[in-house]
Amino acid sequence: MNHLDIKQRAQIMVKEKFKDFWNGYVVIIAINFLIDLVLTLLFKDGILKTALNLVSSLFLSTLSVGLYAYILKIVRNQDYNRQDIFNFVGQVMPIFGISCLVTILIMLGSLLFIIPGIIISLAYSMVFYLYADDSSLLPMEYLNMSKKLMKGYKLDYFLFILSFFGWILLSVLTFGIALIYVVPYMSFAETIYYDELTKISHDK
Numbered sequence: 346m347n348h349l350d351i352k353q354r355a356q357i358m359v360k361e362k363f364k365d366f367w368n369g370y371v372v373i374i375a376i377n378f379l380i381d382l383v384l385t386l387l388f389k390d391g392i393l394k395t396a397l398n399l400v401s402s403l404f405l406s407t408l409s410v411g412l413y414a415y416i417l418k419i420v421r422n423q424d425y426n427r428q429d430i431f432n433f434v435g436q437v438m439p440i441f442g443i444s445c446l447v448t449i450l451i452m453l454g455s456l457l458f459i460i461p462g463i464i465i466s467l468a469y470s471m472v473f474y475l476y477a478d479d480s481s482l483l484p485m486e487y488l489n490m491s492k493k494l495m496k497g498y499k500l501d502y503f504l505f506i507l508s509f510f511g512w513i514l515l516s517v518l519t520f521g522i523a524l525i526y527v528v529p530y531m532s533f534a535e536t537i538y539y540d541e542l543t544k545i546s547h548d549k
Contacts (some may be wrong), residue, residue: 346501346506346541356535359526362419366529369415369427373408406440407433412484414477420536433480443472444485450488467499468492474539482516498512507536 359366380401387461388394411430418425433440434494455462471491482490509531516523 346498346505346538348505351505351534351541352508354537355530358533360421362533363529364441365419365425365475366416366532367488368412369529370532372427372430373405373412376408377391377405392507401450404434404439406444407437407514410436410440410473410477412486413473416532416536417474417477417540420533420540427491433477439480439484440473440476443487445477446484446488447472463503464499467496468495470502471539472496475534478543494546498542502538509534 384394384397384401388397408430412431415425415427415429416430417423418429447466450469451462451466454465469488469491471494472487475487475490475494509527512523512527512530516527
């Protein structure tokens with residue numbers, strides 16, 4: 346995979362679609378803030394607040410998948426709008442099922458050693474991109490598809506993500522200010538990487 350080309354394309358997308366990216370991303374930030382504020386003001390610590398936090402987490406997970414779909418459409422130059430972020434709200438259980446399966450497998454791998462856990466997390470790193478592309482399958486099918494898609498690319502993807510360390514460090518040194526650029530840059534780059542993987546898979 347040509348990391349330099351992917352990064353250059355991501356940088357161009359940040360310049361051209363910076364406002365569109367944040368128009369979508371800010372929706373999730375705002376909703377998350379409002380939910381936390383309401384729960385903090387209305388409920389004290391206890392079983393009820395814990396249960397509501399769980400429900401809100403499940404709801405926010407559907408918005409995260411919606412954001413994947415939103416960014417995918419931007420990358421693929423398809424029609425998109427902020428409503429795309431809410432397209433998966435009614436699909437809580439499949440998304441929760443996928444999250445549970447991935448978490449369990451990573452935990453089991455980590456029990457053996459850190460390295461197997463990392464390898465497993467890389468193997469299943471594309472599950473929600475795949476779900477955003479097609480939500481009609483069973484949870485385990487997405488894990489199998491991601492595993493197949495990442496075959497031969499786990500180390501490459503690990504090095505690709507690692508190459509952003511300098512940007513992450515810059516974000517820390519600027520007390521988060523650099524994230525205004527880094528978040529869309531990394532999001533576009535990772536989405537382009539996934540899109541290139543799917544093209545390679547289709548060509549095989």
